Amino acid sequence: MDKEYWTTERLNRLYKDWPAETIDNLKAKIAKSDWRMGYHIQTETGLLNDPNGFSYFNGQWHLFYQAFPFGGIHGLKSWTHLVSDDLVHWSNTHKPMVPDNEYDRHGCYSGSAINVDDKLFLMYTGNVWEKMNEVRHPYQVGAWMDKENNITKLDQPLIANPPKGVTGHFRDPQVIKHGDYYYAFLGAQTTDKQGEIVVYRSNHVDRDWEFYSKLDIGNDNLGYMAECPNLLFVDGHPVLIFCPQGADKDSFSYDNVHPNAYIIADDINWDTMKLVNPSKMRQLDEGFDFYATQGLNAPDGRALISAWLGLPDTTYPSDDEGWEGGLSLVRELRVVDGNLVQQPVQETKSLFLDTESTFNGMELPKQSLIEFDVNHDSDNQIAITSGNTHLVIDIDNDCQKLTLHRKDVENDGKDETRSIRLNDGKINNCHLYFDNTVFELFINDGYQTMTGFFFHEDTHLNLNWTDVEDIKVTKLANINAPETK
Ligand code: FRU
Numbered sequence: 004m005d006k007e008y009w010t011t012e013r014l015n016r017l018y019k020d021w022p023a024e025t026i027d028n029l030k031a032k033i034a035k036s037d038w039r040m041g042y043h044i045q046t047e048t049g050l051l052n053d054p055n056g057f058s059y060f061n062g063q064w065h066l067f068y069q070a071f072p073f074g075g076i077h078g079l080k081s082w083t084h085l086v087s088d089d090l091v092h093w094s095n096t097h098k099p100m101v102p103d104n105e106y107d108r109h110g111c112y113s114g115s116a117i118n119v120d121d122k123l124f125l126m127y128t129g130n131v132w133e134k135m136n137e138v139r140h141p142y143q144v145g146a147w148m149d150k151e152n153n154i155t156k157l158d159q160p161l162i163a164n165p166p167k168g169v170t171g172h173f174r175d176p177q178v179i180k181h182g183d184y185y186y187a188f189l190g191a192q193t194t195d196k197q198g199e200i201v202v203y204r205s206n207h208v209d210r211d212w213e214f215y216s217k218l219d220i221g222n223d224n225l226g227y228m229a230e231c232p233n234l235l236f237v238d239g240h241p242v243l244i245f246c247p248q249g250a251d252k253d254s255f256s257y258d259n260v261h262p263n264a265y266i267i268a269d270d271i272n273w274d275t276m277k278l279v280n281p282s283k284m285r286q287l288d289e290g291f292d293f294y295a296t297q298g299l300n301a302p303d304g305r306a307l308i309s310a311w312l313g314l315p316d317t318t319y320p321s322d323d324e325g326w327e328g329g330l331s332l333v334r335e336l337r338v339v340d341g342n343l344v345q346q347p348v349q350e351t352k353s354l355f356l357d358t359e360s361t362f363n364g365m366e367l368p369k370q371s372l373i374e375f376d377v378n379h380d381s382d383n384q385i386a387i388t389s390g391n392t393h394l395v396i397d398i399d400n401d402c403q404k405l406t407l408h409r410k411d412v413e414n415d416g417k418d419e420t421r422s423i424r425l426n427d428g429k430i431n432n433c434h435l436y437f438d439n440t441v442f443e444l445f446i447n448d449g450y451q452t453m454t455g456f457f458f459h460e461d462t463h464l465n466l467n468w469t470d471v472e473d474i475k476v477t478k479l480a481n482i483n484a485p486e487t488k
Pocket residue numbers: 052053069080112113114128174175230231295315
C-alpha cells in the first residue's frame with residue numbers, strides 16, 4: 004500500500020470526483036493477478052468488507068457489500084449491489100449506493116434490508132466526521148429500493164443521534180419485524196467504553212424510530228464495541244451474531260485481531276429484550292479471516308449467512324494489486340443438539356465439475372473441493388504447497404484436535420496456526436472448499452468451520468496427504484473468469 008498516495012483527501016474523495024481512468028488502470032492491473040478467486044464474490048476493483056442488505060426481493064436474492072472501488076484500502080465506503088437467482092452466481096447491478104449527502108458524507112456504512120409492500124427498505128449508518136478523524140457523528144439513515152433496483156435515500160435521518168450514554172460508535176442497524184413493530188438492533192459503545200447492543204423500534208419502517216432497550220445477552224462482556232449485530236432464528240432458537248471488539252480473552256478465546264461471535268438462546272423476551280437461557284459466546288468461525296457476518300431468515304424457511312473474508316485493521320498482499328477481500332459462500336445454519344452447524348447452501352453443488360483422479364502429489368485445481376474422512380488409528384495430515392508457502396491441516400492421534408497451519412507470503416513467511424478441539428466427540432470428516440487464495444473448511448459436516456486467505460507464492464499448487472481416508476478432489480467451476488461472465 005502506497006501510504007503517500009493515500010492522503011485523507013483521496014480516502015474521502017466523493018466518487019463523482021475520481022477520474023474514470025483510475026478504475027480502468029486498476030482493472031488493467033488486476034487482470035494480471037494470479038490471486039483472484041473463481042467462485043467467491045470479490046470486487047471488480049478496490050476493497051470489499053461487510054456484507055449488507057442480504058434479502059430476497061422481487062423474485063431474486065439481493066446482497067450488497069461495503070466497498071471502496073478506488074484501491075485496496077479502507078477509503079470512502081459505498082454499497083455495491085449484487086443479485087442472484089441461486090445464491091451462487093451473482094451479478095453486479097452497477098447501481099451502487101454511494102455517499103453523497105450531509106448524513107452519509109464519509110461513508111454509507113453497514114446496514115440491512117427488509118421487504119415492505121413491494122419495495123425494499125435499506126437501513127444503514129451514515130458516517131460523518133464532524134472534525135476529520137476526530138469527532139464521528141453516526142446517523143442511522145434509510146432508503147427505498149424499487150423493482151428496477153433504483154435506490155432513493157430519505158431526506159432526513161431515521162435516528163439523528165446516539166442514545167444517551169453511547170459514543171459516536173453507534174452503527175450497523177439490522178432491521179427485522181416482530182408483531183406490529185419494526186426493530187433495529189445496533190452496535191454501540193457506551194461512554195465508559197463498553198460494547199453494547201441497543202434496540203430501537205417503530206411502527207413505520209421509514210419514521211418514528213425510538214430507543215427501546217439495551218439487549219440483555221446474559222453475562223458475557225462485549226469488549227469495547229459490538230459491531231454488526233444480527234438476530235436470526237434457527238430451528239426455533241434465537242441466534243445472535245456480532246463482533247465484540249476487544250472482548251476479554253480470559254472468558255472467550257480467539258486469536259484474530261477481532262472476533263466474530265455468536266450466542267444461542269432458547270428464546271427472546273421481546274418485552275424485556277432479554278435472551279432466555281443464553282449460551283456463552285462462541286466463535287462463529289475458527290479460521291484466520293472471517294468477520295461482520297450478516298444473516299437472513301429467508302422466505303423459504305432457511306437461515307442463511309454471508310461473511311466478509313477479511314478482518315478490520317489488517318492489510319493483505321493483494322492490496323498492492325488494487326483489490327482486497329471477498330465474501331464467503333452463502334451458508335445455511337442449523338441448530339443440531341445445541342450446536343450451530345454451518346453448510347454451504349445446497350445450490351453450491353451447481354459449481355461441481357468432474358471428480359479428479361486423486362493421487363498423492365497431484366496438482367490441485369485452483370477451484371476445488373477436497374473431501375476426506377479421518378483415519379482414527381493414526382495422525383492425519385493434508386498439505387497444499389506452492390513454492391515455499393503452504394496450508395496444512397493436522398489432525399492429532401486422539402482425533403480431537405485439528406490444527407491449521409498457514410505459511411503464506413504475508414508475515415515474512417511465518418507459520419501461523421489456528422486450532423480447534425472437539426470436546427464431545429472425534430473429528431470424523433473434512434470438506435475443504437478451495438478457491439485459489441481462499442479456503443473454507445467444514446469439519447464434521449459443519450460443526451466447526453475455519454476460513455481464510457492463503458496467498459501462495461507460486462501459480463501451481465500441489466496436494467499431499469498422509470493417512471487420511473477416502474480422499475476425493477472435485478474440480479469446481481471458475482464462474483468469475485471473464486469469458487463466463
Ligand atoms: C465492520 C465495520 C462496521 C462499519 C463498516 C464500515 O467491519 O467497521 O462496523 O459499519 O465496517 O465499512
